[in-house]
Amino acid sequence: MLASTELQEGRAIAATEAPAGGYVGARETKHNGDLFLTGRAAYFNDIVLPKMSHAAVLRSPHAHARIKSIDASAAEASAGVLATLTGAQIKEHTGPIPFFIDPAVFGGKTRDNFPLAVDKVLMTGQPVAAVVAETAADAEAALDLIKVDYDVLEPILEADDALKDGAPIINDGWDDNVVITLPFVEGDAEAALAEADHVIEDTFEMHRLSTQPIEPRGNMAVWEKDGSLTFYGSIQNPHPLRLHLSQALGVSESAIRVIAPFVGGGLGLKMHGHPEEALVCVLAKIVGRPVKWLEDRRETLLIGGIEQTHRFKVGFNNDGQIVAIHNRIVANVGMLGSAPGWGMAFLSALGFPSGYKVPVTDVSVQVVSTNKGIWNATRGYGKQGTNVVIERMVDLVARHLGMDRIEVRRKNMIEKDEFPYATNSGLNIDSGDYHAALDKLEELLDYEGLKREQAKLREEGRYLGIGITFELTPESADIPGTIVGGFDSAQVKMDPSGNVTILSGVTTPGSGNDTGLAQIVADEVGVTIDRISVIQGDTDTCPYGFGNYSGRSIVSGGNSAVLAARDIGEKIRGGAALLLEAGDEDIELIDNLARVAGAPDRAIPIAAVAETIYTLNFAIPGIPEPPLESTRVYKPDNIRHTPDEKGRIQPYPTYSYAMHGVVVEVDPETGAVDIKRIGIVHDCGTMINPLFIEGQMAGAMVMGLGNGMSEELKYDEKGTPLSTRFKAYLMPRAGDVPAVELVHQITPSPFTLLGTKGAGEAGVGGGMSVIANAVDDALAPLGVTIRELPVSPPNVLKAIDEAGSNGGRG
């Protein structure tokens, strides 16, 4: 029962004719925008079920402790309370939460994560008990009455401390605190560094951050009378979650229905593996009523990502050619949770050397568990780790040689005739023209003019900085042995009135791929977009799919919709040919009409053809078979799971990329960074809808700038989170950024049906890298080298102080 709202469905605002040239490539606005603009779109918190009750979660105030005992009896007796549950009881109700990506699949360590801590807590905020009550306020109030007796242990918060000899081991049964170490080695780095004209050795620290969609997470479960389970959640991956709930709860997958209503931003944070998903199912079973849990912002801010240190050497020759990279990455993943976050560390190492032709690389990442909060995916999924550090390296090389950084990039980037290009870590970059993108960026920014302005301002004692970075975004991953799938599905159905419904395995937590799917299908079937509905996020109605991550929705979901829609188009053409006495191949489908090419008066409404197929199928010999329904899967090319001679696989079909340039002015007195301009050249292959791509890119870039400048999840020395509200976790506001100047470049992917590449993640790593390089450039006259993010005012002042104290040598 919905309060005058609608689940994932909606119609276009006004009837339209197909744009000249078709819907694909057109700047269509959101096909169901009216739902959002009038407040009728149903998000999780808008769903109201009869007899709904509310859960609240008691969380550990300690980062590392043994639970001696929990007494929930006073809470149980409190007003409005229906039930309590503690960690001591949890195993009676559920198994451990399956990992989205289990480190054990790659030879790493794993652990059993239960929705409530059983005997030991590993992070502040880990759930230890839960209350269900008539109202959320009653449930919250009862939490105060639960008494937990902890034996508090010394927390280990920093990865380097966790790696020390003799460091306490935080996970029972492990022999150290390392989850896994993943090496990616090509050639002999030591020898290559010894031969290089120059070697720079340095470090870079990336801080802990979080994506923080404006809508927090929420889950609700209800056990139906027949014993089946319906789960509603603000989640990104309905079918995979159904599998994992089935495994944890020991209930058949076919007895579980997972529904994701409209999602107010996913950004990786709503990929599952969180304790509260299975928890609400268990609680709903206990109380025999629907149980709803809605996250508050303090809880959302417990989830982090990215925190990693790079200790690197880069070898290069006098001409600017980079010949070797040696990099040891240590990633602090906090408590190892079941959500897919930890895997980002894998990607940070795998991505080297990005779009540069560096013959020798020796990169490894050590994934370390500590008593900080869990990681979950953050938009960009670890690619920002590669991106920031390699782009810092290139700028360091340029500065060392006194070369322009654009020239160093030109010298080292993969040439356009070298694609597909096999990288040192085994990736196969599909296509691109990096040099053309760099040329376009130079022109967009008037780079030479900017440099002159910078020189002039420097004479006046002002610090203008120009940041230039390249960003590679491998997209649409398929990771073997996990529920990270690279293909996806679509069902396209036409009813006898000629209306079309698309049911999709991918989901839309804000990206707008539903409109993209409607555009694609409209062209193939020849109906106007107002006749198309899109349904996503329901495991009972949608075909099996993996949902949203890795910029995959159009690559896998869009192309599967093409295939399914073509099947329908073929039947309509067949029916129309019969009715119009023409050949199938002469029928064109456009503007809701089937017409004979070149004879505009010989036409019939598509709806009439559909109706005929459904109602006169026995009467008209040769008319195509009903139903007008097709379900298809699209598997992109270029993915290779058979390991090559070095044991490497190729998990990505497409590699989008972008060149970024920002102009900043830094105030060396306050450390404040003022962003003056943002310029981007972006290539994600064929574009279904440039308007949406631009929206994604502007959003990703501003998120990346915030990630790199002001956002940081901080902890005190006891492991207590300090960034617990939006007033302390500072995300960009409208006044903090200028307009985004964006230029498209299009090199279609040879490996996907429509030539699309992944979109939606590019910009996040770019924002982080380009702000680091811009601030570094601004403060170069002071001898500053940026070695950490965020470039927040205190960190900028610290960098200036450090440069001053070593005589300006950086």
Add this chain to the structure above:
Amino acid sequence: MRPIELTVNGSSHELEVEPRELLVYVLRERLGLTGTNIGCDTSSCGACTVLVEGESVKSCTMLAVQADGREITTIEGLATNGELHAVQQAFHEQHALQCGFCTPGFVMATVSLLDENGDPSEQEIREGLEGNLCRCTGYHNIVRAVQSAAGQEVSA
């Protein structure tokens, strides 16, 4: 419990509320107007913005009793006879919404902003919307939508 009277989107409601009950909960839970969203509990995000007597107010910062006797407009009440308000239309045309969760708040804040200043500069628009957070759009298209609703040429 205290009796109050609210006029919401033109219809009047007589309600009994707790003295500490926030306006946003009355709108969402008592009146079923779920278009007004909640994104935080520290009055930081603006997702809950509504108009009280034509002025934008974060409805999570106002007690229902403070709204007693006043006229309130929520996102559900902005369109007239099925015609989108100029600000809604501009948000649609400029693609100023992605996940849409912040959108009702931004639309209401924009209506109020343009009411006070019909011809704002880009800087005034950006500063005027400082109370609202969006994590999807980077604000780029939101600014363009405000310019368009103000009848200005939208900047590139």
